[in-house]
Amino acid sequence: MPPRPVKGRGAPLNHESARFNLPLREADGDWLDQLDAVDDGAPPLRTTVTIEHPRSIISRNSSPDLPFDQSINAYRGCEHGCIYCYARPTHAWLDLSPGLDFESRLFAKPDAAKLLRATLRKPGYIPKVIALGTNTDPYQPIEAEHRITRSILEVCLEARNPVAITTKSDRVLRDLDLLADMARLDLVAVALSITTLDARMARTLEPRAATPRKRLAALRALHQVGVPAHVNVSPVIPAITDHEIEALVAAGSEAGARSASYIPVRLPHEVAPLFRAWLDTHFPERAAKVMAIIQQMRGGRDNDPEFGARMRGQGPWADLIRTRFRLAVKRAGLNQHKWLLDTTSFRAPADGMQGELF
Secondary structure (H helix, E strand, O other): OOOOOOOOOOOOOOOOOOOOOOOOOOOOHHHHHOHHHOOOOOOOOOOEEEEOOOOOOEEEOOOOOOOOOEEEOOEEOOOOOOOOOOOHHHHHHHOOOOOHHHHHEEEEOOOHHHHHHHHHOOOOOOOOOEEEOOOOOOOOOOHHHHOHHHHHHHHHHHHOOOEEEEEOOHHHHHHHHHHHHHHHOOOEEEEEEOOOOOHHHHHHHOOOOOOHHHHHHHHHHHHHOOOOEEEEEEEEOOOOOHHHHHHHHHHHHHHOOOEEEEEEOOOOOOHHHHHHHHHHHHOOOOHHHHHHHHHHHOOOOOOOOOOOHHHHOOHHHHHHHHHHHHHHHHHHOOOOOOOOOOOOOOOOOOOOOHHHHO
16 A cells, blocks of 8 residues: 655655665554544644854765756655655754655754855865755755855855856845845856646656746746856656656746756665655556656666766656757757856955954
8 A cells, every 4th residue: 555645845765775774763643543543643743943053065076967066955755745855865964854854854964155165265265166055955945044055155256256046946046135145256056846737747746846837937037137047957757757758848938948958867775665655646557658768767776876877867758858859949949058167256255243344
């Protein structure tokens, strides 16, 4: 029997990871049978935020198939609850579940701007684009209260250090003043990830992310003030959203995006069983077909972690998606120019001490 969906959440399960020898806990089956008879069912799953004080804030990578080598994640976990999120397994490092814990037990880093300022002041710092939104969305709902992403942008604007933002939220428009100023100095570009144009499907796939309509409106607003806007058709899920490739590219172009990209769905580590459970819950009639196609694209496995292949897939299905996307981009007139952000005007920011004002 498929698991019951949790209202307003993406993952239907909350199993702990077994990769790090953590103890597993399972609810008693008899208790589950009585769930609806006690207190009108389980209470709503509420979001909690734990304050975290890391010693550093910039993460660096040497992956050959990523367009950046340094990034900042202001938060751990993401309330958007996207069932396909490749970052879910990171919660296993915290002894938490990549399932419902990932989208409800969040961590915020309020010292991010202070740590960034200190890093940018180091004599050996080399100015490079900083990516925001690589593991968790910088504009997920808790940003409205914590405003950590905004504080990071303020430091980057002061230091003239370029930033590339990826988000699924129209909350990015709350920082439109900063983004417009940065755009005039060639210091920012923003990508909106749009998986589907179907609002009902979006609520199932990514229950607490902005609606597709709001994301397209955000693209339009960014374009109108001169912020380079990009549409990321990601992930492409075969037999679920792949039929929308052409419509998504066209809608992004019409909204003002000047470039586009795509990534086939990735199911690393604990994401695969979560995604399978989601299919069994919401699309049982096509679950086997979806997974069969994914495995064809991933060398017979649920996921292919190899550099190069992991972002594009392999085989006939991957080739078909790649061809359709390329033709859609050509018809829309996108990808004519690369995002060129300026790293030459960098200047070390003040140390934040009042004495430097005089």
